[in-house]
Amino acid sequence: MAEKAKIRSLPKFAHLPQGDFDQVYAAAAGRSFAAGATVSEQGDVATYFFVLLDGRLRVTQVTAESQQVIVRIVNPGDLFGIAKALQRTDYPGTATAVSDSVVLSWPMARWSDFMGNYPSMAMSAMQTMGTRLQEAQARMRELATEEVERRVAHAVLRLGEQSGREEAGGIRIDFPVSKQDIAEMTGTTLHTVSRILTAWEHAGLVVGGQQKLLLKDRRRLALIGDGEVPGLLGG
Amino acid sequence: MAEKAKIRSLPKFAHLPQGDFDQVYAAAAGRSFAAGATVSEQGDVATYFFVLLDGRLRVTQVTAESQQVIVRIVNPGDLFGIAKALQRTDYPGTATAVSDSVVLSWPMARWSDFMGNYPSMAMSAMQTMGTRLQEAQARMRELATEEVERRVAHAVLRLGEQSGREEAGGIRIDFPVSKQDIAEMTGTTLHTVSRILTAWEHAGLVVGGQQKLLLKDRRRLALIGDGEVPGLLGG
DNA sequence: TGGCCAGCTTGCGCTTGCTCAAAGTTGCGG
DNA sequence: CCGCAACTTTGAGCAAGCGCAAGCTGGCCA
Structure with missing residues (x-):
């Protein structure tokens, strides 16, 4: 399966021992979305977390007055929908495909499992959050000044x-x-x-x-x- | 030592097995700062990470045009100065005591060590970052709309x-x-x-x-x- | 007790960028 | 090839809030 090799080569999974990778991969489900389709919706119970394989997603949040804000763009290789890491049970934003996209999904129930058992995934998740936090702070600074x-x-x-x-x-x-x-x-x-x-x-x-x-x-x-x-x- | 008991009771350390806690505690150094003193400076090499025990800190960033922005307020029990988690070698902001403050510090070199060996600390660090990320996004949304x-x-x-x-x-x-x-x-x-x-x-x-x-x-x-x-x- | 300084208040003019409105452009489905 | 819908451009007027400037207050130290 060509897809598996491709996933294996993502920086996210590159440091995972082969056995661990096989187990993680086995738990994943792939899914395709046409441009314009919604992958996960703000406020919905967060049942899955995802990695984007191909395409491009736009993550938006809608304010109480229904003004929309684009929180970030998800690029291939990026982790998203990790509500659990934010201590939430629902998705904080809506992810919409802006190009035809392919995602890999895991049941959110496996999150703690993965974090506890595969330290290199935990590291990688932490890096993701670190990067995002810095980007959010940069944008805050820009908006403020x-x-x-x-x-x-x-x-x-x-x-x-x-x-x-x-x-x-x-x-x-x-x-x-x-x-x-x-x-x-x-x-x-x-x-x-x-x-x-x-x-x-x-x-x-x-x-x-x-x-x-x-x-x-x-x-x-x-x-x-x-x-x-x-x-x-x-x- | 009364201080040790106090630290032990912080949510951050409450779930750590006693043996682990002892080791973590042994590696820490305490330090006091008068109101107005600088705990760590934007751009400096990040040699330590910290937990605030008492007092209050203001974390600021200065833009290229030397406009100041307050990134957050650090309250007792909060982790700060975790440059390593953001993939940085320098502190992204300046932490200044606004009240007389007491901090606990660890050499940054121990960071990966702690994250790898004490899963409950890794979890707690991840929670911290999740909370901050959400707050940063909320402020972004506010500033934008x-x-x-x-x-x-x-x-x-x-x-x-x-x-x-x-x-x-x-x-x-x-x-x-x-x-x-x-x-x-x-x-x-x-x-x-x-x-x-x-x-x-x-x-x-x-x-x-x-x-x-x-x-x-x-x-x-x-x-x-x-x-x-x-x-x-x-x- | 007097002077000083950091922090605060307040008035005024002006700029940035928003709102409202209308018309122009592009690409796609039939 | 036409028509429609989504996207974009452009103009005019207006207001939020910024910059500047002047004066005020209260705490601290000599």
Whole structure:
């Protein structure tokens, strides 16, 4: 089974002894989701946790006033839906496939089991949480101190880093991103995002299109993000 | 040693077998810090990790433009300075004592050791990170979607919850908090915080004072925080 | 007891970016 | 090839809250 070899090679599982891996693998169920489908829903009882094998997911939370916020993008190899690690019995957010996706799932009941018996998985889970915590704090800092244009710069750079693919002329964001999506990542409106990206496109920093984004000048974007350059709005 | 018994009773260590606890305890060094002293500094090589025994710490990060952000408040019993868990070799933030404080410290080199050999400590560390991650995400959501007055309401309620003491007439925040501090927690300016708290004080929701804060009407504050009530500014 | 300093209050003008509104664009299914 | 739906652009007006500036308060130390 080609899939098994592929999974074996994920950093997440690479350090697991072969016997342990076989057991972990045996407990897993694979499942496919078409773009637009919901993998797990905010508030539902968390019955499974997952690893994304292929595709791309968007994790959102909806506030009491039904404003949506994009918490993160899940990339292949990432662990998600680990409610148990957050001391929760329900999923804190909704995971939606933005491209056709394949996930591996385990019953949540096995979580403590895995953590207790496979130290290398526990380590890996902890690393995941550490990375996420740092990203969350970075975004907090941005939201608290930066104006919109810088936040958008950071957001698209992050997208490029985590979900980008080198391409002639720049870094292509590897799944459909709408202006609305970027707005929900940065705490602004799609209108403002549109204005900013249009200005950047005129300056040759990016190339846009319907749910498409190509970063052409990463360095200048970073300068805007770090506030070392005035920003292009209002010019 | 009375201190040892006190430590033993912390939830963090309560589930550790006695032998393990003795070993962990033997590796620890205690240290006191006067209010205002710095326990660990952003960017320094992370040589120790800590548990706060007594007092209160403020963890801040400074942005490239030297704007300060308060990441969290450390309360007695909390683990902090766990750079290793975040895959870092340096401290991501500065921890400063806001009251006279006592901490227990371990060499960072022991971290993997502890995590590998004492599963109940690993579990507890994971819980800590889970809690923090959720709090960070909640604050992200607030910063992205709520206006200032609601964010301030959430911030003071959180302070009350995590660091408050019941008192005749309300919940007293148990350490000195300045308006500037609240501003740095909510991503606003001390001016705006001052205006908001003044309005609330007139309405009988809180009582302020130099670096003092008493929450008198938790329920109405929660209503403001949840946006179910117009807010008192501009009245 | 007087001076000093950190922290706080308050007023005013101005900017950022939001809201509302309307029209333009793109891609897909039939 | 048409029509529709989703997505995007652009404009105009407006308000939340920031920056600046000036003055106030209360605690602490000489």
